[in-house]
Amino acid sequence: MSDAILSPAQTARALPFSALAQEIAALLQDPTVAVPPRIVQPLDGGGSLFVMPAADARVAITKLISFIPGNAQRGLPTIQGDIVVFDVQTGQRVALLDGPTVTARRTAAVSLLAAQHLATRRDGPMLIVGAGVQGRAHLEAFREGLGVQEVWVSSRSSASADALVAHAQALGMRARRVDDPNAALADCPLVVSTTPAQQVVLTALPRSDAFVAAVGAFTPRMVEWSADVCRHLAQTGTLVVDTRDADHEAGDLLQADIDVSALPTLADVVRQTQAWQDASRPEGGPVFFKSCGWGGWDLAAARCLRHTQQG
Template identity: 30%
Template sequence: MTMTFITAEQINQITKPHQLIDKLQNAFASDIETPLRQHYDIPNPDSSRETTLLMMPSWQVGKDIGVKLVSVVPESYKYKLPSIKGVYVLIDAKTGQVKAMLDAPSLTAKRTAAASALASRFLSDPNSKSLLMIGTGTLSSELIEAHCAVRPIKQVYVWGRNHEKAHQIVKRTAHLSVNVEAVSNLDDAIGKVDIISCATMSITPLIKGSLLKPGQHLDMVGAYRPDMREADDQCLLRSRIVVDNYQGALKETGDLAIPLKNNVIKKEKIEADLFELCREQKHFERNNSDITFFKSVGHALEDLAAAQLIVEKLRESA
């Protein structure tokens, strides 16, 4: 077996949102085993924030083993580099041979966006036609495309602290059959849309719960550390909350860890995770007036499933 390195360009060409969303839904209902990921914050003397090292293993007995090694450097823009860098290793579980190595940032972006779209299948209004994208990083265009794959989105607004970067996202999503425009006033945009997707490294809340309207769905993807927040307390108090996985979401993100610590909400406020929804252990029925809140912290199962799909599609096209 020859080991293949799969580049970001190949991943972007091969991966289709609908296929990956379906793959993740099946994976969350499968027998894939995933221990808690290892998360280390390492001092970075040339930055105001630590460098984060993530090691994320997952395996399917008798089939594949995968592990992702990722570094997160929030201020890497100073070096004109992306904030997330790393590699994914896919190993044959029977023979121990390395089947493929994949570019981790592009793999992560694709699977993260697909997980958000999967959650939207369960939680958002099926007739959602408008989306607000908060954040202008690598994930933004992926999230827009994934949400458009599962809901009849016609209008997308993009907001970021750097308005020029918001315009870049507009250009990057020009191939989609939707109207995408950059906006400068976040508060005004919040009340205009059916779905709000947020992917930032903010340490202070960007979304004010007082501005939310009944029927909205919040897709919270950023704030990956316990000291980061994208949504204020009112967002949580007004919403029905679902997470991708309980184990990580309850302690890794400030969006939940801080209000839980401050007794703003109780653990019982979180109604389900994607494992329970995909395995049909819980059924989520929304009312028209419900505000739904999905918090994603990432799960190694998603990486393994995405890597398996990419390797499969690459071999089909060879």
């Protein structure tokens, strides 16, 4: 890779969802990957500063982003920042990626990879709860990687929901707005929740054949799904977390008093480890995939960029 400062559009073009999901799967099986715990610095006013380093045998990255929930009311992005990519052998900076774009695309690609392994019904309709940046990224990822053709969108902002519906229709999908996401759960075998996670939004049970990607809550204090629903899913379905970092970050599950440390991770699923085999329920039931984020996903994005540029 040559030294490059990528705009948001250039960053997006370098990270196709399907290729990024494949890179994430490869990263989970690479023994050279090292990802220390991320630093989360609280900021005055309720925001946070995240510092997330990661490296493998060839590439090292540091992600530096701010998360300011109140920016939605200011007309500003809630996530801002950059990802610096270095060559491990020379120490040279080889790229600077747009942080919010990488965050959106790698998070959706993680959900896509989980769905590719865990979803039993891929035909939809797909319910997206939360019509912001992550809602849009997940819509595009599941269309590209799973072939989803029908999407229902729910948001506390009707304008945001209508905008995402229009975007889906422009992509050739069937799409409509739904005002009650809990009622819609009965009709949707694919569910993605990407709300601001400041309060419980989802209180109804998913279908018995549902795959749920719960993305919005990524700190212990954040929550989208009610504790009763999470406890019910723990008894009747299968819970999977993205990484072991979720042990202390998965707000939905922690607030339901679920032992997150006992749950299998996406790496267990990809590697088909004993932990995953023990967690699988032969009788089926819904799958609840809890995603909290990890610096390794950003490293996968840097690896994907390298392959894109070399190809």
